Amino acid sequence: MKIGKTMRALITIIVIAAVLIPSVAAEVEWEEGTTYTLSWRSPSFIKSGYTFTAYDFDGKGSVWLNMTKNNVQVATIVLSNKKENWTYNDIIRLQAWNVTDERNLSASVGLWPLDPQAEVTIYLAKDIERAPPSVSVDIVIDKNEYSLEEMIPVTVNLEEVGTDPTRDTRLDISVDGMQVIYGDTHYSYGTLEKNNTRTVRLTLQFPGLPDKPSYKITANTSWIGLNNSFRYVTYSEVVKIATPIELRKMPPSDPGLGDSVSFTISARNLLNRQIHATVNDILPNYFRFTNKTPFGIVPIPNSTSMTWELNLSPGEKKEVTYWAVPQRSGTLSIEPATVKWNLWGADMITRSNRDTVLVHGPFILLTKTLNTT
Numbered sequence: 001m002k003i004g005k006t007m008r009a010l011i012t013i014i015v016i017a018a019v020l021i022p023s024v025a026a027e028v029e030w031e032e033g034t035t036y037t038l039s040w041r042s043p044s045f046i047k048s049g050y051t052f053t054a055y056d057f058d059g060k061g062s063v064w065l066n067m068t069k070n071n072v073q074v075a076t077i078v079l080s081n082k083k084e085n086w087t088y089n090d091i092i093r094l095q096a097w098n099v100t101d102e103r104n105l106s107a108s109v110g111l112w113p114l115d116p117q118a119e120v121t122i123y124l125a126k127d128i129e130r131a132p133p134s135v136s137v138d139i140v141i142d143k144n145e146y147s148l149e150e151m152i153p154v155t156v157n158l159e160e161v162g163t164d165p166t167r168d169t170r171l172d173i174s175v176d177g178m179q180v181i182y183g184d185t186h187y188s189y190g191t192l193e194k195n196n197t198r199t200v201r202l203t204l205q206f207p208g209l210p211d212k213p214s215y216k217i218t219a220n221t222s223w224i225g226l227n228n229s230f231r232y233v234t235y236s237e238v239v240k241i242a243t244p245i246e247l248r249k250m251p252p253s254d255p256g257l258g259d260s261v262s263f264t265i266s267a268r269n270l271l272n273r274q275i276h277a278t279v280n281d282i283l284p285n286y287f288r289f290t291n292k293t294p295f296g297i298v299p300i301p302n303s304t305s306m307t308w309e310l311n312l313s314p315g316e317k318k319e320v321t322y323w324a325v326p327q328r329s330g331t332l333s334i335e336p337a338t339v340k341w342n343l344w345g346a347d348m349i350t351r352s353n354r355d356t357v358l359v360h361g362p363f364i365l366l367t368k369t370l371n372t373t
């Protein structure tokens with residue numbers, strides 16, 4: 001089957017374009033080639049998982065091949081007698097020999113399509129599993145939560161993990177509105193060779209008036225890979241603002257059975273803005289209230305729950321106290337208090353420490369003996 005002038009012109013343009021595109025791949029070492037004779041009777045061969053099938057001859061010394069893998073089209077190839085090599089990702093190289101042309105056609109021109117042939121030699125790179133140009137990126141932070149006043153050290157690591165170098169390699173870091181205290185967020189590295197690494201160090205801080213409970217750090221890396229293709233990879237880490245209210249519950253120390261003892265709850269605002277907080281607690285098991293008033297609030301009769309409404313200025317600490325009497329000796333469990341607040345449009349809650357109290361008092365030890373008389 002012959003092709004027209006338009007097709008030949010297109011092939012010429014493709015070949016010229018391939019020559020003009022500069023090669024950036026490293027020098028490739030090739031294994032010894034294997035030669036296959038393709039014809040209509042035997043149009044295909046398989047090598048390294050790829051299938052090559054001849055589907056057209058032009059009678060002028062060129063053959064057209066389809067290259068597939070797992071029944072998926074990979075490339076269309078045109079090979080001519082002893083002409084340029086054709087390469088794929090620097091892992092496969094093809095060259096054609098003795099492709100049927102006008103000089104070796106049979107006497108009857110009309111019969112030549114019945115038996116055209118082409119010898120095709122395939123070469124495999126010695127490192128057939130070579131990886132295309134690629135970059136890995138990760139972000140390292142010391143912990144997941146920081147207070148508003150803390151500096152946040154961030155390390156971004158890049159590594160070229162492909163076999164061939166990347167070109168026009170760029171790194172852009174998004175900090176989601178946090179303050180950049182040290183370092184830059186935009187970098188251009190040009191070409192990165194295999195196993196080359198780059199490390200970027202930043203120091204960040206939450207904004208003075210945060211508008212959400214967590215912030216995302218994102219590293220966007222892009223590069224030019226094989227066939228001038230644009231590639232990119234993104235990696236993110238989330239940094240949370242540590243609980244803005246510090247809540248502690250301090251039970252009595254070594255009380256005696258029947259003693260009147262105090263429980264103190266402290267709430268400290270760690271933000272640089274005012275917070276309205278609601279502190280809740282429940283009277284521990286085996287305790288009863290005394291007649292003392294806890295922080296100006298009389299407990300509800302027959303209830304074991306207590307609530308305090310607190311307005312906390314930036315950095316302010318407030319304490320609430322209630323009094324109770326233990327009704328049982330031994331080690332008693334003290335459940336945590338809770339504090340609730342609304343910030344950044346979201347309801348939040350945190351709990352105090354959990355503790356135990358050893359209550360001293362008399363106890364009865366029962367023993368049983370057998371009198372045999």
